[in-house]
């Protein structure tokens with residue numbers, strides 16, 4: 001890291017839109033020593049003090065479910081060249097792994113990736129480039145069903161119920177309307193080579 005302030009890139013979009021895929025595509029093209037990611041999901045509030053029954057009732061698609069204060073502090077610390085301890089989230093237990101963190105060291109490029117990073121003004125103001133991955137709702141729910149069953153210990157019924165009760169209404173209230181703040185709207189997500197190349201060029205300019 002050359003000592004100047006890092007370039008902070010926000011990648012947002014609804015669940016299953018392809019945020020992580022875009023992130024991965026960028027990271028594959030930039031040397032590891034230059035780039036770090038803070039996933040907003042890692043900053044879901046710790047719920048270790050709640051029973052499993054209470055954790056099932058939490059709305060994970062409300063801005064209050066996130067500890068954005070900590071996320072903002074970590075962005076600021078990294079900008080001041082201080083390493084941070086990123087929490088590790090457990091989607092099956094719906095809480096942070098208390099015995100685990102990931103040390104993130106300051107890098108020239110910091111990606112902040114998550115569903116509600118544009119909704120919070122304080123967080124939004126810290127992002128130099130804002131990308132919204134725009135994918136149709138029906139594609140997103142199909143991807144979500146597959147992923148949540150394979151990777152997050154869910155059933156088809158639970159994913160559909162959660163989608164209708166909280167995920168979809170939250171998308172319409174807290175995610176989609178904030179698309180207007182994006183600098184780049186990226187249809188096709190990780191498969192949009194033109195848009196990804198533009199972002200990579202911008203990053204390379206910053207690195208040189």
Ligand SMILES: Nc1ncnc2c1ncn2[C@@H]1O[C@H](COP(=O)(O)OP(=O)(O)O)[C@@H](O)[C@H]1O
Pocket residue numbers: 013014015016017018019020021022143147188189190191192
């Ligand atoms: N453009 C795309 N075309 C086809 N499948 C995709 C595309 N983008 C993402 N996927 C797949 O959809 C799923 C969800 O993508 P992901 O990037 O994890 O979404 P998000 O991080 O927004 O929840 C993954 O299995 C991923 O491989």
Ligand SMILES: Nc1ccn([C@@H]2O[C@H](COP(=O)(O)O)[C@@H](O)[C@H]2O)c(=O)n1
Pocket residue numbers: 014015016019041044060061090091093094095114115167
């Ligand atoms: N305990 C939790 C925490 C979060 N979720 C869901 O994750 C979605 C955000 O992650 P993406 O990778 O899909 O962007 C969000 O829509 C929450 O509903 C969960 O189900 N359980």
